[in-house]
Amino acid sequence: MKNNYLLLGISLIVHLVLISSILVYFMLLNKEPIADTTFSFNKHSMKQSDISTKNFRSSVTLKAVGDILIHGTLYNSAQTTDGYDFSPMFSEVKSHLEDADITFANQETMIGGETIGLSTYPRFNSPYNVADTLKDVGIDIVSIANNHTLDRGEQALLNATSYFDQIGLLYTGGYRTISDSQVIRTITRKGITFSFLAYTYGTNGIPIPKNKPYIVNLIDYDKMTNDIKAAKKISDVVVVSLHFGNEYQRMPSDDQKEIAAHAVNMGANIILGHHPHVLQPMEWIEAENGNKGFVVYSLGNFLSGQKSIYREIGGILTLTIQKEIKNGSQTIEVKEPTFLPTYVSKNGYKIVPLKNASNYGLPNSTKWLAEIDDHMHQLFPENQMAQAN
Ligand SMILES: [Zn+2]
Numbered sequence: 001m002k003n004n005y006l007l008l009g010i011s012l013i014v015h016l017v018l019i020s021s022i023l024v025y026f027m028l029l030n031k032e033p034i035a036d037t038t039f040s041f042n043k044h045s046m047k048q049s050d051i052s053t054k055n056f057r058s059s060v061t062l063k064a065v066g067d068i069l070i071h072g073t074l075y076n077s078a079q080t081t082d083g084y085d086f087s088p089m090f091s092e093v094k095s096h097l098e099d100a101d102i103t104f105a106n107q108e109t110m111i112g113g114e115t116i117g118l119s120t121y122p123r124f125n126s127p128y129n130v131a132d133t134l135k136d137v138g139i140d141i142v143s144i145a146n147n148h149t150l151d152r153g154e155q156a157l158l159n160a161t162s163y164f165d166q167i168g169l170l171y172t173g174g175y176r177t178i179s180d181s182q183v184i185r186t187i188t189r190k191g192i193t194f195s196f197l198a199y200t201y202g203t204n205g206i207p208i209p210k211n212k213p214y215i216v217n218l219i220d221y222d223k224m225t226n227d228i229k230a231a232k233k234i235s236d237v238v239v240v241s242l243h244f245g246n247e248y249q250r251m252p253s254d255d256q257k258e259i260a261a262h263a264v265n266m267g268a269n270i271i272l273g274h275h276p277h278v279l280q281p282m283e284w285i286e287a288e289n290g291n292k293g294f295v296v297y298s299l300g301n302f303l304s305g306q307k308s309i310y311r312e313i314g315g316i317l318t319l320t321i322q323k324e325i326k327n328g329s330q331t332i333e334v335k336e337p338t339f340l341p342t343y344v345s346k347n348g349y350k351i352v353p354l355k356n357a358s359n360y361g362l363p364n365s366t367k368w369l370a371e372i373d374d375h376m377h378q379l380f381p382e383n384q385m386a387q388a389n
Pocket residue numbers: 108146147148243274275276
């Protein structure tokens with residue numbers, strides 16, 4: 001009898017489990033079409049055909065830092081028994097760089113490598129490990145259009161660009177050949193394509209070889225206009241890197257304002273400025289023709305051996321770029337600019353968030369943080385943190 005009850009009990013449980021499994025199965029079957037509708041967009045979001053024909057919305061984060069200026073004091077400090085290691089200098093900011101969809105830097109000194117001899121100011125040449133470290137901390141693209149591009153001649157540029165190609169780091173603004181200069185650098189993330197153009201005001205008086213004008217891009221309105229128009233044809237967002245302005249001046253010059261406005265007028269969405277070695281504010285630009293764009297006039301020094309407080313403070317700009325296609329028309333919106341000030345500590349040239357700089361030898365870091373925050377935002381009208389283009 002006992003065994004019979006046991007068998008009956010087991011059979012009851014088996015039946016209950018079976019019935020409930022069947023019920024759950026049908027419930028899931030019914031839900032599946034709803035789940036599929038909700039998630040099919042994500043599954044196929046990278047397909048161009050879907051993007052062009054259906055409603056689409058995606059957003060990407062872009063981060064940018066200013067000058068990477070490798071003085072002799074820095075490469076001496078980075079020297080190891082068998083080479084150079086710059087990664088400790090970036091260890092406290094790596095997490096703030098690698099979490100973006102795209103990260104940009106201005107590589108002010110040419111990375112021509114050890115074989116042609118390293119050198120410091122006024123004619124720089126930096127070790128290859130700088131590029132390895134940039135790649136490792138999440139930098140996707142560097143501008144090499146600046147006043148130090150030709151410091152060590154064409155050879156340093158050829159070495160640097162060949163090394164960038166080898167490790168898969170994009171470069172813009174300086175080129176190996178004419179055909180290299182004709183390829184607009186683009187990066188696509190989450191269905192949004194960005195173009196990166198770069199120009200410098202000059203090359204410290206070192207002449208650009210007459211037969212090789214492509215070797216570095218100068219700020220030239222006709223060239224910029226043509227490039228921006230070409231970039232607009234192949235991308236959603238045009239980012240223009242400009243090496244311009246007056247060294248150590250904390251506010252943009254009239255020239256900077258005019259050049260940035262010109263770029264926006266021609267269709268640039270984002271202007272990343274650098275060269276003054278100190279931070280200059282961010283601003284929304286509305287061009288004469290109604291085009292809108294975002295500019296940061298100077299990103300300051302991100303890493304350098306320069307002394308005095310404003311040259312030791314740089315920062316990480318973050319922008320969110322949203323692309324929306326609705327009923328066949330596309331809008332690009334640049335929004336939510338934020339700026340994380342950073343500081344280069346005197347001990348080991350470690351780059352640290354300014355808010356932590358008191359732990360790295362800077363007294364009153366809270367005071368500096370508040371001042372820099374005001375400085376960077378002073379050209380923003382109140383209640384106008386985002387504009388559509
Ligand atoms: Zn410069």
